[in-house]
Amino acid sequence: xxxxxxxxxxxxxxxxxxxxxxxxxxxxxxxxxxxxxxxxxxxxxxxxxxxxxxxxxxxxxxxxxxxxxxxxxxxxx
Amino acid sequence: xxxxxxxxxxxxxxxxxxxxxxxxxxxxxxxxxxxxxxxxxxxxxxxxxxxxxxxxxxxxxxxxxxxxxxxxxxxxxxxxxxxxxxxxxxxxxxxxxxxxxxxxxxxxxxxxxxxxxxxxxxxxxxxxxxxxxxxxxxxxxxxxxxxxxxxxxxxxxxxxxxxxxxxxxxxxxxxxxxxxxxxxxxxxxxxxxxxxxxxxxxxxxxxxxxxxxxxxxxxxxxxxxxxxxxxxxxxxxxxxxxxxxxxxxxxxxxxxxxxxxxxxxxxxxxxxxxxxxxxxxxxxxxxxxxxxxxxxxxxxxxxxxxxxxx
Numbered sequence: 001x002x003x004x005x006x007x008x009x010x011x012x013x014x015x016x017x018x019x020x021x022x023x024x025x026x027x028x029x030x031x032x033x034x035x036x037x038x039x040x041x042x043x044x045x046x047x048x049x050x051x052x053x054x055x056x057x058x059x060x061x062x063x064x065x066x067x068x069x070x071x072x073x074x075x076x077x
Numbered sequence: 078x079x080x081x082x083x084x085x086x087x088x089x090x091x092x093x094x095x096x097x098x099x100x101x102x103x104x105x106x107x108x109x110x111x112x113x114x115x116x117x118x119x120x121x122x123x124x125x126x127x128x129x130x131x132x133x134x135x136x137x138x139x140x141x142x143x144x145x146x147x148x149x150x151x152x153x154x155x156x157x158x159x160x161x162x163x164x165x166x167x168x169x170x171x172x173x174x175x176x177x178x179x180x181x182x183x184x185x186x187x188x189x190x191x192x193x194x195x196x197x198x199x200x201x202x203x204x205x206x207x208x209x210x211x212x213x214x215x216x217x218x219x220x221x222x223x224x225x226x227x228x229x230x231x232x233x234x235x236x237x238x239x240x241x242x243x244x245x246x247x248x249x250x251x252x253x254x255x256x257x258x259x260x261x262x263x264x265x266x267x268x269x270x271x272x273x274x275x276x277x278x279x280x281x282x283x284x285x286x287x288x289x290x291x292x293x294x295x296x297x298x299x300x301x302x303x304x305x306x307x308x309x310x311x312x313x314x315x316x317x318x319x320x321x322x323x324x325x326x327x328x329x330x331x332x333x334x335x336x337x338x339x340x341x342x343x344x345x346x347x348x349x350x351x352x353x354x355x356x357x358x359x360x361x362x363x364x365x366x367x368x369x370x371x372x373x374x375x376x377x378x379x380x381x382x383x384x385x386x387x
Contacts, residue, residue, distance in 0.1 A: 061312040
């Protein structure tokens with residue numbers, strides 16, 4: 001059973017990375033697109049993208065912390 | 078006889094092998110309360126003894142205080158007020174925090190009220206993060222092993238337990254986030270009055286059934302924001318160190334796997350050292366970005382309490 005439990009932690013970590021990567025990829029693509037259309041607005045676009053990017057990163061980090069907690073507090077053996 | 082027993086103990090220790098997980102946790106977590114650096118009395122059932130992370134907090138606070146005060150005093154004592162040397166760097170940091178973090182979020186009216194707090198956050202977190210990347214205590218350990226050769230229970234040996242990054246401890250970041258939590262309430266109360274601040278949490282003029290849903294959500298959001306700040310900073314600081322240490326522990330794992338030191342050294346030279354150098358560069362960016370993010374999010378939350386637009 002311990003093996004299954006480790007696999008669940010590994011799958012969880014992988015899914016977190018997939019989600020965070022999709023999110024950050026969309027942000028970066030949209031920001032690059034916007035800056036390419038309107039180079040003058042680059043500062044404003046960067047400022048607008050920053051905050052949601054960090055919120056997204058925070059959610060991913062939270063999920064990773066909880067996965068690691070499952071790993072550390074789970075059954076030993 | 079004693080030497081023989083000691084040799085047997087060492088052999089048993091060596092036979093137990095290298096436990097990567099335990100070693101890594103030992104290097105990122107706080108040193109234990111059973112072996113504190115300085116003994117302090119218990120107050121109200123809380124042990125106030127100084128552990129490694131508390132010592133690092135004190136060192137960082139003293140460092141920031143001395144360096145910043147000394148630089149500014151020297152600048153103020155000059156005949157001609159032209160910033161030179163480190164004062165230039167300090168001024169650019171202050172201007173960056175004021176003009177691109179506080180001003181856009183808090184607004185012109187309150188910028189001078191909240192810049193000192195956010196500047197303190199930025200510089201303190203930056204220094205506490207950065208000191209974790211400087212191998213002060215690892216150098217001390219090498220010197221102790223080959224040069225000083227202090228005893229088993231000496232103060233130097235005690236210093237070597239535990240991690241160096243104080244902000245990798247969830248208690249430290251929770252304390253910092255508590256200050257943010259208080260600052261949000263103070264900012265709202267100063268701008269709108271104490272009662273009005275709590276009323277501002279929910280938009281007014283809605284049908285009453287919506288408030289049953291909205292008020293618990295807003296109260297939860299009030300606590301979730303500092304909680305997310307806590308987790309983000311501590312987890313980012315811990316994560317990078319764990320990555321570096323687990324890549325470096327390949328050296329010992331491969332040595333054990335093949336039973337010879339050459340395998341470990343080969344893996345170390347080919348994989349571990351280049352990879353951990355790369356991650357260390359990434360860590361420098363993370364150190365800067367996390368100090369910036371903590372300050373920025375605090376500024377955003379304070380701004381949200383001041384400029385209520387529903």
